[in-house]
Amino acid sequence: MTQYLEPVLTKTKIVATVGPASQDRDRLHKLILSGVDIFRLNFAHGHYDVMAEVVKSIRELSDELGRSIGILGDLAGPKLRLGELPEEGLALQAGEQCYFAREIPSSDPSILTTTYPGMIDDLQVGNQILMADGIVSVRVVEKEPDRIVCEVEQPGRIFSRQGVNLPGSQLQLSSLTPKDLDDLQWGLEHRLDFISLSFVRRAADVSGLRERIESFSPDFRPLIVAKIEKPEAVDDLENILSETDVVMVARGDLGVEVDIVRVPGLQKRIIKECNRRRVPVITATQMLESMQQNELPTRAEATDVANAVLDGTDAVMLSAETAVGRHPSRVVSMMSRITREVEPLVPSNKDLPMGRSSRNPATELTKAVTLGAIHAAEEIRASLIFVLTRTGKTAFAISEIRSPVPIVALTDDPQTARWLSVAWGVHSVVTDIGHETPTQMRDFAIGWGIAEGILHSGDRIAIVGTTDWSDAGKNLMMVHAVP
Numbered sequence: 202m203t204q205y206l207e208p209v210l211t212k213t214k215i216v217a218t219v220g221p222a223s224q225d226r227d228r229l230h231k232l233i234l235s236g237v238d239i240f241r242l243n244f245a246h247g248h249y250d251v252m253a254e255v256v257k258s259i260r261e262l263s264d265e266l267g268r269s270i271g272i273l274g275d276l277a278g279p280k281l282r283l284g285e286l287p288e289e290g291l292a293l294q295a296g297e298q299c300y301f302a303r304e305i306p307s308s309d310p311s312i313l314t315t316t317y318p319g320m321i322d323d324l325q326v327g328n329q330i331l332m333a334d335g336i337v338s339v340r341v342v343e344k345e346p347d348r349i350v351c352e353v354e355q356p357g358r359i360f361s362r363q364g365v366n367l368p369g370s371q372l373q374l375s376s377l378t379p380k381d382l383d384d385l386q387w388g389l390e391h392r393l394d395f396i397s398l399s400f401v402r403r404a405a406d407v408s409g410l411r412e413r414i415e416s417f418s419p420d421f422r423p424l425i426v427a428k429i430e431k432p433e434a435v436d437d438l439e440n441i442l443s444e445t446d447v448v449m450v451a452r453g454d455l456g457v458e459v460d461i462v463r464v465p466g467l468q469k470r471i472i473k474e475c476n477r478r479r480v481p482v483i484t485a486t487q488m489l490e491s492m493q494q495n496e497l498p499t500r501a502e503a504t505d506v507a508n509a510v511l512d513g514t515d516a517v518m519l520s521a522e523t524a525v526g527r528h529p530s531r532v533v534s535m536m537s538r539i540t541r542e543v544e545p546l547v548p549s550n551k552d553l554p555m556g557r558s559s560r561n562p563a564t565e566l567t568k569a570v571t572l573g574a575i576h577a578a579e580e581i582r583a584s585l586i587f588v589l590t591r592t593g594k595t596a597f598a599i600s601e602i603r604s605p606v607p608i609v610a611l612t613d614d615p616q617t618a619r620w621l622s623v624a625w626g627v628h629s630v631v632t633d634i635g636h637e638t639p640t641q642m643r644d645f646a647i648g649w650g651i652a653e654g655i656l657h658s659g660d661r662i663a664i665v666g667t668t669d670w671s672d673a674g675k676n677l678m679m680v681h682a683v684p
Contacts, residue, residue: 210607210655212547212626213540214238214516216273216483217533219255220246220524226258231530232523233262233270236537238622239395240270241518244384245277256391269615269629271395271622273426274388276381278399279374281365283332284314290360293337293353301330302348312348315365323372324349331366332359335457366457368432376406377413385410389418394619397426397449402433404440411444424620426483429471430454438471442478447623449518452486469512476513476550479601481623484509485518489536493526498535506536507543513550513603515625550603551575566676567595571665574678575599578606578663581680584656585609587646589634589666593617593624599665600624606663609646639677642666647683656683 216239217223217232229240240259242252256272263270291311293299299311303318324330328341330351337357343350376398377385388396398410407427414422427434427441430451434441442448450471456464468484475482488506489498498506509517517536523529571588578586586608590596596610608627611634612618618629634645646664650656659682666677 211236211537211541212544212607213510213514214623214625215533215536215540216241216485216516216518217523217529218243218518218520219252220521222525222527223523223529224251224255226262228529229255229258230262230266232533233266233268235530235533237533238271239273239516241273241275241520242388242393243275243277243524244381244388245275245280246524249387252387253391256393267630269618269622269631271619272393273395273397274384274393274423275397276377276384276399278381278428279317279372279376279378280400281320281367282316282362283359283365284316284361286313286359286361290358292358293339293356295353295356297353298342299339299351299353300348301351317372317374319373320365320367321347321349324367324370328370329354329368331368331457333357333363334453335366335461364454364457366454368458376401376409382413385413386417388423389414389421392421392616393423394616395426395447395623396423397428399428399451400431400454401427401429401441402431403437404444407441407444424623431458435459435467435471438474442474442480445480447481447483448475449483449485450514452484453520456486468509472509472512472514476601479597481515481597481600481625482513483516483518483623484512484514486520488517488519489522489532492522492528492532492535496528496531503535503539506539510540510543511546513547515600516623545605547603549605550601567598570676570678571595571599572602574663574665574680575602575604575606577678577680578661579604581661581663583663583680584660585646585650585662587611587642587662587664587666589642589664590621591617593620595665596621596627596629597624600627609649611642611646639664639666639679643679643681647681651683658683 215236217237218241259270259272301313303321324341326341326344330339337359338355339351339353341349342352410425424446426447426449427445428449428451450468452464472482489502491499506517519532522532583606586606588596588599589611591614599608610621610627610629611632613633615631618631621627621629634642646662661682664679
């Protein structure tokens with residue numbers, strides 16, 4: 202048995218955020234061996250020179266370990282933050298009034314400002330303003346030309362640069378800031394596999410990012426991840442799913458923008474709709490938060506990860522746990538153990554129509570052959586399903602079914618292999634075997650499985666392939682017993 206056995210047999214993908222605790226080459230190496238499938242670069246905090254070294258290390262380690270590791274660039278988006286306040290912060294008392302202005306007048310340093318001066322124009326009397334991750338809340342009671350008057354509802358102390366959320370308010374902010382455009386350009390130049398868009402409000406935000414990508418990079422298209430963290434995005438989810446390649450349930454800001462008691466239900470609703478529309482989905486934020494310091498998670502955290510898997514998520518994400526935590530590799534190993542424990546309980550999606558994703562449609566021939574292969578693999582209790590795929594469509598289509606049989610995608614395109622790092626149950630192998638005969642395909646699959654310590658004499662496999670790699674669909678299905 203080799204060190205690659207667990208990644209092949211683990212179906213739920215793990216996304217790990219890179220930060221000071223994990224950005225050197227040795228730690229990245231340990232994280233990959235612990236089970237990371239995708240590394241997240243957070244443009245809100247990272248520096249280009251450091252991130253460039255991280256990308257270089259990940260690509261080199263991927264080649265050395267024979268693992269197709271994806272890299273996700275997370276655009277910060279139009280995050281509102283408080284302006285400068287005294288070093289000790291500002292204590293707001295319940296019932297008192299406070300003021301937001303476009304600029305801080307020198308005569309009154311207690312006047313509040315934000316990074317978005319237009320907030321003064323967009324807010325209306327009755328709108329709520331949340332600060333410090335929702336701990337402090339005020340409500341607009343009066344509007345003047347250059348400032349708004351608010352009454353403190355939930356008291357607390359606020360500090361410079363803390364986040365500001367405006368639930369239910371209609372802002373005129375662009376979904377892409379000038380910094381986002383610079384970060385996007387950098388991400389495309391370094392050929393990041395995924396680009397995530399923060400604070401998506403509507404489908405047009407996603408299509409706008411796609412247009413920017415096409416204008417910046419005519420020859421390279423990363424997959425777009427739409428982060429659902431605003432109530433407007435939940436309301437327009439159906440249309441967003443028609444535009445995006447992947448969805449992220451970003452529970453951090455979502456839990457501030459809506460009443461926190463709604464978050465569990467919204468998570469289940471979003472994942473269910475993504476499954477129905479066959480769009481890969483990532484669940485994120487505070488999944489193993491206590492492991493920033495502790496060596497074991499709480500029981501509630503372990504249950505949270507397990508429930509996300511049972512809900513149907515394709516991937517689970519770690520943020521501060523791996524970016525600044527004390528035990529990055531231990532956290533990833535623990536998350537992998539939890540997901541593997543509950544994956545046998547994940548219900549099948551066979552009752553849903555196959556290949557419905559508008560961004561990733563499968564041909565009718567591919568659907569028929571694929572469904573036949575899955576049925577055969579489960580009937581003969583196959584150890585693996587091998588699928589030949591050039592663009593990833595067939596592998597994504599099989600992933601949609603949530604079969605208990607692990608999938609090995611054979612592709613001649615390294616980029617496709619990295620895109621499949623987000624697909625539930627799919628392990629990618631880069632090879633040109635698709636140009637060979639069906640017998641050679643079979644022999645390669647068996648040889649690879651034996652070399653990895655997964656297949657043994659008497660085990661059975663299923664293969665989905667084609668007699669002509671250049672064809673648009675798959676027309677070949679084989680089953681075979683390992684001699």
